Amino acid sequence: xxxxxxxxxxxxxxxxxxxxxxxxxxxxxxxxxxxxxxxxxxxxxxxxxxxxxxxxxxxxxxxxxxxxxxxxxxxxxxxxxxxxxxxxxxxxxxxxxxxxxxxxxxxxxxxxxxxxxxxxxxxxxxxxxxxxxxxxxxxxxxxxxxxxxxxxxxxxxxxxxxxxxxxxxxxxxxxxxxxxxxxxxxxxxxxxxxxxxxxxxxxxxxxxxxxxxxxxxxxxxxxxxxxxxxxxxxxxxxxxxxxxxxxxxxxxxxxxxxxxxxxxxxxxxxxxxxxxxxxxxxxxxxxxxxxxxxxxx
Amino acid sequence: xxxxxxxxxxxxxxxxxxxxxxxxxxxxxxxxxxxxxxxxxxxxxxxxxxxxxxxxxxxxxxxxxxxxxxxxxxxxxxxxxxxxxxxxxxxxxxxxxxxxxxxxxxxxxxxxxxxxxxxxxxxxxxxxxxxxxxxxxxxxxxxxxxxxxxxxxxxxxxxxxxxxxxxxxxxxxxxxxxxxxxxxxxxxxxxxxxxxxxxxxxxxxxxxxxxxxxxxxxxxxxxxxxxxxxxxxxxxxxxxxxxxxxxxxxxxxxxxxxxxxxxxxxxxxxxxxxxxxxxxxxxxxxxxxxxxxxxxxxxxxxxxxxxxxxxxxxx
Numbered sequence: 001x002x003x004x005x006x007x008x009x010x011x012x013x014x015x016x017x018x019x020x021x022x023x024x025x026x027x028x029x030x031x032x033x034x035x036x037x038x039x040x041x042x043x044x045x046x047x048x049x050x051x052x053x054x055x056x057x058x059x060x061x062x063x064x065x066x067x068x069x070x071x072x073x074x075x076x077x078x079x080x081x082x083x084x085x086x087x088x089x090x091x092x093x094x095x096x097x098x099x100x101x102x103x104x105x106x107x108x109x110x111x112x113x114x115x116x117x118x119x120x121x122x123x124x125x126x127x128x129x130x131x132x133x134x135x136x137x138x139x140x141x142x143x144x145x146x147x148x149x150x151x152x153x154x155x156x157x158x159x160x161x162x163x164x165x166x167x168x169x170x171x172x173x174x175x176x177x178x179x180x181x182x183x184x185x186x187x188x189x190x191x192x193x194x195x196x197x198x199x200x201x202x203x204x205x206x207x208x209x210x211x212x213x214x215x216x217x218x219x220x221x222x223x224x225x226x227x228x229x230x231x232x233x234x235x236x237x238x239x240x241x242x243x244x245x246x247x248x249x250x251x252x253x254x255x256x257x258x259x260x261x262x263x264x265x266x267x268x269x270x271x272x273x274x275x276x277x278x279x280x281x282x283x284x285x286x287x288x289x290x291x292x293x294x295x296x297x
Numbered sequence: 298x299x300x301x302x303x304x305x306x307x308x309x310x311x312x313x314x315x316x317x318x319x320x321x322x323x324x325x326x327x328x329x330x331x332x333x334x335x336x337x338x339x340x341x342x343x344x345x346x347x348x349x350x351x352x353x354x355x356x357x358x359x360x361x362x363x364x365x366x367x368x369x370x371x372x373x374x375x376x377x378x379x380x381x382x383x384x385x386x387x388x389x390x391x392x393x394x395x396x397x398x399x400x401x402x403x404x405x406x407x408x409x410x411x412x413x414x415x416x417x418x419x420x421x422x423x424x425x426x427x428x429x430x431x432x433x434x435x436x437x438x439x440x441x442x443x444x445x446x447x448x449x450x451x452x453x454x455x456x457x458x459x460x461x462x463x464x465x466x467x468x469x470x471x472x473x474x475x476x477x478x479x480x481x482x483x484x485x486x487x488x489x490x491x492x493x494x495x496x497x498x499x500x501x502x503x504x505x506x507x508x509x510x511x512x513x514x515x516x517x518x519x520x521x522x523x524x525x526x527x528x529x530x531x532x533x534x535x536x537x538x539x540x541x542x543x544x545x546x547x548x549x550x551x552x553x554x555x556x557x558x559x560x561x562x563x564x565x566x567x568x569x570x571x572x573x574x575x576x577x578x579x580x581x582x583x584x585x586x587x588x589x590x591x592x593x594x595x596x597x598x599x600x601x602x603x604x605x606x607x608x609x610x611x612x
Contacts, residue, residue: 154330154334215544
């Protein structure tokens with residue numbers, strides 16, 4: 001009996017290691033290819049195509065030099081994205097955590113009604129058109145920086161995560177603070193928020209990702225002018241030769257000389273890099289911060 | 298009991314105000330989020346009336362003339378409504394079913410793996426695709442599976458020339474589902490890992506004492522305890538089953554018209570028709586159609602779940 005028990009665990013672990021490794025490698029591989037490709041000389045890419053192990057002499061940082069030679073496009077886009085990500089994430093995390101805390105308070109009499117009021121917006125929505133018309137006609141979102149911040153400020157999904165996490169914090173903490181004379185908002189800010197570090201880290205990362213990777217709102221509201229963010233700039237460089245020509249003219253090169261493929265890849269790396277660097281700092285909080293609970297109760 | 302009820306009656310309306318008084322700070326704390334959903338979700342809901350109007354910019358939403366179901370007629374006449382709905386539904390079904398299988402599966406495996414470094418690294422790698430935008434995904438795909446991509450280079454050595462995944466119209470749905478799983482599994486896995494981490498260790502110990510092997514433990518202890526999380530995740534995605542992931546479909550298909558037949562979803566179609574011919578009414582009609590379908594689906598699925606086990610319902 002005992003031998004068998006050990007054996008099936010070994011089989012399961014063996015399969016697990018193989019499958020997890022396989023999947024992890026599949027996830028990593030494309031990133032490796034892009035990174036290697038972005039440092040490969042244009043002529044090599046054009047004649048030999050991409051490869052896993054390019055020869056050492058085909059190394060070139062030309063594409064990166066190129067990308068940063070047109071500061072007007074890329075540095076500005078970086079600035080926009082950074083600003084939007086930082087402001088948006090701070091505001092969004094605070095808002096979700098606060099809302100989640102109130103909805104998780106067992107002594108808040110309308111917690112179920114309020115939860116459903118939020119949740120209903122995921123059940124039924126007016127659709128893109130009325131929303132867009134309201135934003136652009138009534139709030140005059142077009143070409144304003146807040147058109148990149150407001151649409152992602154609050155999500156019911158984040159609220160559910162926040163509420164589920166807050167439910168796990170003992171209510172005694174709030175009660176104890178109350179006995180000591182602390183108000184509700186003070187309790188939330190000084191006692192609950194520091195306790196909810198895993199939640200803040202998790203929501204923070206995911207919200208930052210949403211802002212960093214957003215191109216949709218930029219496309220909807222900024223395409224006619226205004227300043228583009230990083231992802232939308234990238235999309236334009238990838239999809240139109242116009243953008244490439246603009247970069248070429250700015251750096252005084254002929255269009256034919258621009259390392260098109262390399263530039264695309266280096267732009268991809270530039271647009272992705274910083275946000276990935278956030279992950280290692282926040283990883284330890286992840287599993288603790290991601291509890292999903294019911295809307296009701 | 299009796300005194301309690303009497304007291305309740307006596308307090309009546311004054312009690313309501315007193316409760317508001319007592320909870321005023323909490324209400325204030327809830328207010329920003331309430332305001333947000335009222336402005337950005339509830340008010341646009343009334344905009345569904347555009348679907349029944351002959352919208353023009355000068356008159357706006359309120360003053361544009363009504364036109365009955367004309368916008369829906371247009372939608373039907375374009376002849377694609379059924380195909381688009383079918384595509385959207387089938388894609389989302391595949392995403393949900395395979396998504397849950399992959400996510401729960403990998404969460405189970407990762408939770409049993411004890412090597413800390415291996416666990417951390419593999420989890421980090423699995424998370425990588427979640428970090429990139431669909432814009433970047435589409436570049437990555439083009440460079441690997443496109444005409445001059447890595448795969449085509451490798452295949453050309455075996456005598457297959459000019460391979461491009463973008464020409465494989467029939468296999469394209471498989472590609473979409475695979476890319477979806479590639480991008481989302483890492484994220485979903487964390488949700489289930491969190492749920493597993495929250496389970497009490499005692500249950501597993503008790504099962505071990507009773508002689509349960511690892512497969513029995515997974516089947517009779519872990520999976521049943523994960524059920525609430527699985528149901529919530531399932532119901533949350535079912536609520537959007539008639540809404541295509543615009544970012545994904547738009548970026549991956551690009552302007553490749555070959556792929557429209559198998560992979561155009563309602564959202565991409567609406568967006569394109571908005572761009573090419575600004576027929577606001579028809580687009581609004583499509584949005585309304587989606588919302589109604591989604592609403593009916595989630596309410597009925599939730600009702601069915603309630604019949605099976607009220608514990609697992611979403612609302």
